[in-house]
Amino acid sequence: MKRLTGKDVARAAGVSASAVSRAFTAENRLNKATRDHILKVAAEMGYRPNALARSLIKQESDLVAVVVGNTDGIYDKDFFNHLSTALQKRGKWALQIRSEDQENLAETLGKALMYPVAAAIVRAGTVDPQAIENSKQMNVPLIYTGLGPVIKGADCVWLNYKSGGLLGTRHLVRRGCKKIAYIGGIKGFTADTGRRDGYLEALQEAGLQPHSISQTKFDFESGMQIALNLLQSDNPPDAFYCVSDAAALGALNAAKSLLNLRVPEDVAIVGSDNMPMASWPCFDLTAATNPIDEIVQNLMETLEARLANLDQQEMSVVVEPQLVIRGSA
């Protein structure tokens, strides 16, 4: 059994195929009576034009590839939800593309580009030159998010990570913390590099030495484990600046629930992202924001600007984090 076609509707309505087509495309003028009649018949039969066939002839598409690198993160999940919703509000449909490991991203994107997407929005920790090459060959604009400040061959909307590191660490310094540990993310990821730079610069301003620099997968478990080890060591830190809210919540759990320490008295904790969860009473986490709404809004504007003019130069938008002070530091 096959899908209903415009021809079927034309036959049922006693008109030509083009009349049916015209009834479903706003611009083409058609006698109101005929249009109404066609739409009525079509509705009865449950007909809708095939978007693929339309896309084929119009040489344009309402699909936008949304490429997801590593989404174990709680923040990422939230982010993609907002992004998909925003796209749909603008008449675009999100085609989800996942790549478990960063390495396969280009390959996976390549496969997905068999579908004629208007653009691809990529959230990843690092830039993949092969992915950019692929998308260029397919003539599909690529928009990175979470990376910056400038990407050769792609647009980007990025968070000023360094500024987040500065804001968070300066706040800890102002509180009087002397032994501030950095709980970082995956090596090489811009989110990690940038925040660490900010952390180091803030320490330098204050004439302090880094207490320690650790690596996580931006997640809760490794944040908790690292904090646990550090707090039980001979020389425990008096504060943590964390590369993500998830890692910060892990550290908070290690301190409060596992070691019965007081936060912020015994150890102060600052996160990065300011997810909704950060404001839960049991956490009450001080954090530098990574504002989803603002980033998604900028992504939509970048997307529209890019689709309006495919040939203009790379665009780059920077979003500035702000420090939200709560009870944890």
Add this chain to the structure above:
Amino acid sequence: MKRLTGKDVARAAGVSASAVSRAFTAENRLNKATRDHILKVAAEMGYRPNALARSLIKQESDLVAVVVGNTDGIYDKDFFNHLSTALQKRGKWALQIRSEDQENLAETLGKALMYPVAAAIVRAGTVDPQAIENSKQMNVPLIYTGLGPVIKGADCVWLNYKSGGLLGTRHLVRRGCKKIAYIGGIKGFTADTGRRDGYLEALQEAGLQPHSISQTKFDFESGMQIALNLLQSDNPPDAFYCVSDAAALGALNAAKSLLNLRVPEDVAIVGSDNMPMASWPCFDLTAATNPIDEIVQNLMETLEARLANLDQQEMSVVVEPQLVIRGSA
């Protein structure tokens, strides 16, 4: 500037368009040398067949619509991530379709069905007859999840919600709780109705009366607010059975962080879902599972069975929750 076509590759490789097509479709036999040559040229040019055009002629599609009702829930976000990943592993691509309010679901789905999807997987709190009608007209199989036991005109994979309510409430009874409050979800949603039925039955078994029955949006904030009100009332409950982990965590926050009560000594709390977060030390939540892996696995099997035989009767798979006992009850 337009997308590269098979014809372009044919010209560059000195062969016909059909040869190029054959090189990219496994079944068709082609001289190995010719195939290799064509694939080499195509790779150099960055050509990939247009999936839309292919879909048009083959009358089949690798797209699966993933319909998202209300996804503010932390659980739902996790669920959709797993679902998209599972689809992609099976060579399908998830086309995300969002509907803010339950009412517009049918309309939104209708629009999305302009794309020729192989099937649509819908996660919603209630069944929408109009959506089922739409998908039937478009000849697209519909698979519901989170709803059951049987849906006329659609397949479903559902959780035995009632069993979760029974398990959780019986556990509270066994602990010796006498004033067990039910923190429920949105009225009319199967997840709420089923769990409440289980809650009521377990109380009846024990000869207890319900302490109170409240309604949330399955979320943290309303769970917290309701628990706060109940615990500060003249007749506070000694236990909460909650319709979701999110609501349970809200209740836990109200009890521990806002009111300084001891959990489980002063008030015991049981959740439903057993999200990863439930095992965080600060929560240590006892909960009936809503196992994402198992549900997604069953969805994939149902999808494959349905695609293999479009005409067979409605299928229904039930997943049984299990009680995971931790410190909160």
Add this chain to the structure above:
DNA sequence: CTGAAAGCGCTAACAC
């Protein structure tokens, strides 16, 4: 083993 030709469902240019 390969090329020419027809056609998937739709829209746009061209007739009338």
Add this chain to the structure above:
DNA sequence: GTGTTAGCGCTTTCAG
């Protein structure tokens, strides 16, 4: 204002 025709990029008979 409406129908006829050509063609989007691809796959698949059908010839050769």
